[in-house]
Amino acid sequence: MIQKGLEGVKICESSICYLDGINGRLYYRGIPVEELAEKSTFEETAYFLWYGKLPTKSELEEFKRKMADYRELPAEALGILYHLPKNLHYIDVLKIFLSIHGSMDGNDEDLREKAIRVASVFPTILAYYYRYSKGKELIRPRKDLSHVENFYYMMFGERNEKIRLLESAFILLMEQDINASTFAALVIASTLSDLYSCIVGALGALKGPLHGGASEKVPPMLEEIGSEDRVEEFVQKCLKEKRKIMGFGHRVYKTYDPRAVFLKRVLQEHFPDSKLFRIASKLEEYIVSNKIKNIYPNVDLYSSVLFEELGFPRNMFTALFATARVVGWTAHVIEYVSDNKLIRPTSEYVGPMDVEYIPIERRD
Numbered sequence: 001m002i003q004k005g006l007e008g009v010k011i012c013e014s015s016i017c018y019l020d021g022i023n024g025r026l027y028y029r030g031i032p033v034e035e036l037a038e039k040s041t042f043e044e045t046a047y048f049l050w051y052g053k054l055p056t057k058s059e060l061e062e063f064k065r066k067m068a069d070y071r072e073l074p075a076e077a078l079g080i081l082y083h084l085p086k087n088l089h090y091i092d093v094l095k096i097f098l099s100i101h102g103s104m105d106g107n108d109e110d111l112r113e114k115a116i117r118v119a120s121v122f123p124t125i126l127a128y129y130y131r132y133s134k135g136k137e138l139i140r141p142r143k144d145l146s147h148v149e150n151f152y153y154m155m156f157g158e159r160n161e162k163i164r165l166l167e168s169a170f171i172l173l174m175e176q177d178i179n180a181s182t183f184a185a186l187v188i189a190s191t192l193s194d195l196y197s198c199i200v201g202a203l204g205a206l207k208g209p210l211h212g213g214a215s216e217k218v219p220p221m222l223e224e225i226g227s228e229d230r231v232e233e234f235v236q237k238c239l240k241e242k243r244k245i246m247g248f249g250h251r252v253y254k255t256y257d258p259r260a261v262f263l264k265r266v267l268q269e270h271f272p273d274s275k276l277f278r279i280a281s282k283l284e285e286y287i288v289s290n291k292i293k294n295i296y297p298n299v300d301l302y303s304s305v306l307f308e309e310l311g312f313p314r315n316m317f318t319a320l321f322a323t324a325r326v327v328g329w330t331a332h333v334i335e336y337v338s339d340n341k342l343i344r345p346t347s348e349y350v351g352p353m354d355v356e357y358i359p360i361e362r363r364d
């Protein structure tokens with residue numbers, strides 16, 4: 001039987017994440033994601049996903065120190081920065097640096113150690129390229145700041161009292177079972193390729209607009225709508241043209257995506273006057289109350305508005321998603337290869353058989 005898009009197909013057992021798409025619930029190793037987004041930190045949740053247990057105080061301190069130590073890029077990789085064009089997409093920038101970093105990273109450590117190293121360096125790559133491409137002086141990583149605080153500081157050269165909102169968004173985006181990019185990482189891991197290749201492959205999958213790339217399509221779509229009273233007209237036009245409404249719909253959630261619910265509440269509280277937020281809320285209200293295609297807002301609808309309000313450039317939104325999701329990708333790779341099986345599906349051949357090979361001079 002053919003399962004188009006592998007819909008509903010289970011490819012492995014996992015104890016990392018449980019996604020209940022009927023009731024709109026998401027758990028990381030048994031803990032509701034909203035609780036982690038409210039109470040935990042990037043480092044603690046990452047530790048939890050990678051090690052399978054919440055850290056003690058001293059374990060967390062040591063882990064934070066380790067992530068801070070891994071922040072700087074190797075000098076050779078940094079040298080490449082100044083040769084890059086200044087208009088690259090941030091996902092492509094990550095792919096370039098991770099490919100170089102990966103080639104230079106020896107095979108002497110275990111996978112988890114490598115995963116920690118890669119995740120630690122994501123913000124540095126993004127912030128360095130951001131400042132280089134804007135002609136600004138680079139800001140070196142600071143070890144006294146947390147992972148997310150340091151990222152914001154390296155980008156903008158200042159602290160932001162709303163940084164906790166970005167940290168919550170990153171926690172919500174960190175893991176989501178076998179989504180397309182995680183699956184891409186697992187396909188590569190299952191051939192026993194290296195971890196960096198898994199992440200580069202996952203980045204490519206995440207970039208697409210049906211997956212993480214949707215976050216970059218949302219703000220221009222909201223601007224195209226322009227005002228709350230034009231929502232109905234816009235939705236009807238999309239339906240007529242069979243155009244997807246970005247930030248809505250999900251393969252597994254058949255109700256509210258709990259991450260969207262959380263982020264909407266955050267925006268309501270902190271950016272109630274944001275024009276994009278008001279249009280996004282109206283769009284949600286119209287689509288849900290009229291049961292349009294039975295779709296609901298997904299995480300990208302509101303994460304993109306939050307990223308916008310925090311001042312990040314739009315072509316970095318998918319890379320921000322990746323900065324969090326790299327933890328989930330690598331946690332799954334580590335789990336999968338511990339009981340590895342090459343991922344190699346088949347297709348149902350429906351083409352012709354016994355076709356004659358016609359020499360080129362006889363073809364019309």
Ligand code: CMC
Binds near residue numbers: 295
């Ligand atoms: N706008 C309009 N119609 C939609 C949408 C949407 N956003 N999502 C689903 N539909 C319709 C679709 O046209 C189809 O209708 P019909 O049966 O009449 O042809 C029906 O709903 C089923 O859709 P599907 O595309 O076959 O379902 P899927 O499970 O393959 O797609 C999806 C899931 C996420 C690709 C899809 O909902 C979509 O394209 N959404 C817009 C892009 C987006 O926001 N992506 C982010 C996904 S969540 C976070 C992430 O992974 O980054």
